[in-house]
Amino acid sequence: MNKINFLLIAIMSLFLFGCASQTMTGDSYSGNQARKAQTLKMGQIESVKGVEIKAGEGGIGALAGGAIGGIAASNVGGGKMSLVSAIVGAVAGGIVGDKIEKNVNTLNGQEITIRLSNDTLIVVTQEIDKNVGPLRAGDKVRVLTSSNGTTRVQLNQ
Helix, strand or coil: CCHHHHHHHHHHHHHHHCCCCCCCCCCCCCHHHCCCCEEEEEEEEEEEEEEEEECCCCCHHHHHHHHHHHHHHCCCCCCHHHHHHHHHHHHHHHHHHHHHHHHHCEEEEEEEEEEECCCCEEEEEEECCCCCCCCCCCCEEEEEEECCCCEEEEECC
16 A cells, blocks of 8 residues: 555544544533533432433544545555445445444433432433443432533532
């Protein structure tokens, strides 16, 4: 494989792995959420159900995988065979890239039912924090809600 093809594959790989979604745990904030007031309510978890959170898929995985597969396979054979190899490689790479993007953008989450201190029940879905572990029924929690409606649940420690 020549240096230009290798460089193109390396660049496309970075795009493919750049598909990783931002974390959606109770302790993670995006830049536009910092330094903004939030409403705080206290509560206790009534029940927890495991869920999958599927972040948005932009098609970048399929695009990057197709480009990588097409470039890599174009070196197989010569003449018309090189073109056929490139097409087959692009299709196969697109399928693999799409699958990788879906796996990277699927998070392990919890649907958390909380009884607030005013006896109101609410449900919040968020990613399981790998550092804290899953929340459990009976845990006392803080529920923070921003002005745009983003709500997060944190252990009350």
